Amino acid sequence: MALVDWCRHCGVETRMTEEHLPPKSADNAAPITIYNEVNGELKVLRSYEQGHTIPSLCSDCNGGASKRGLPQAYATWRKDVVAHLGQWAASVQRAFGWDRNDLWLLAKSQTEAFWLPMEHGRGINPRGGVSLHPGRIVRQIIGMILAVQRTRRLRDEHPELIAAYESTGPTSLSGHSIHVALASTGTLAYFTDAVLSVTVNISSQRGPRTKPFWAIIFQPFVIMLCEGASAPVEAARIDTWLSYPDNAIYTKADRKTRYPIAHRGNLLVSFLHSSAGRAPLGEETIV
C-alpha cells in the first residue's frame, strides 16, 4: 500500500499512486532497475516490474493528465525526435562511415554544441507528418518536473507553474523558462530539488552561472526549468509552447525547431552525472 504523502500537483495529503515517469506510453513499461552511484560504485536502489514509477501523485492527478492527453502528446513528440535522430545518425554513417552513435560527438568547435535541425511533424511519417501538440507537450514536462520534487519549494513559491500546467488556454511562465537539449549520456535521471550552485561555462558567450535550475533527463531529452530566460547549456527554449492551447497543433510555419546536441567535452549532463550520489541532490540514476 502506498504511503501517505503530499501530492506534487494538487498538494493534498493522501495515499499516493505510482506515477509512470517518463509516461508509460514513452517506452517506460519494461522491467527496470535503478542504481545510485555512491563514490563511483553503483548500488541497486529499487527494481520495477513494469517501468519506472514514483509515488508522487494522488489518483485524481495521476489520471487527470491522461484524460487531457498530456503523456500521449509527450510520447508522440519523443517518438518523432527519436526518428529524426535516427535519420541523422544514418546520414552521418553514410557520409563519414562512422558508427551511428558518433552523431553525439559532432560539434562545431570544442566549446559549441552541434545543432540538429528538425521539422516538427516530419519524423515519423515524412509524407504526412504527425500532429504534435506543443501546448500539451510542455504542460506534461512541467508536470513531470513538479512530480519529482522532494520539497514543496517549486509548488509553493511558484504558483505560476501549476497554473500553467493546469491551463488549457494560451499562457506563459513568469520568471522561469524551460529548455530542451538532446544527449545520449545516461538513460534516465532526474533531480529531486534544484541543482544549486552549479558553475558551468559552456559557450563562449556565456559566463559562469549559479542560478538555480531543475533538470530531468529522459533520453533523448535533457530538460531544464531555469530561473530567468537563459539555460546553463545551449538548448532550445520551449516554454513559448505554452502559447498554444491544449487542442492546438503546429501550423506549417511553426514547425521548424532546432535542438542542440551538447558536446561531450562540456556536457552539463556529464557534470551532473559525475556528482550523482552526492548529498544534497538526492538524484536517482537509471542505467
Ligand SMILES: [Zn+2]
Ligand atoms: Zn493531486
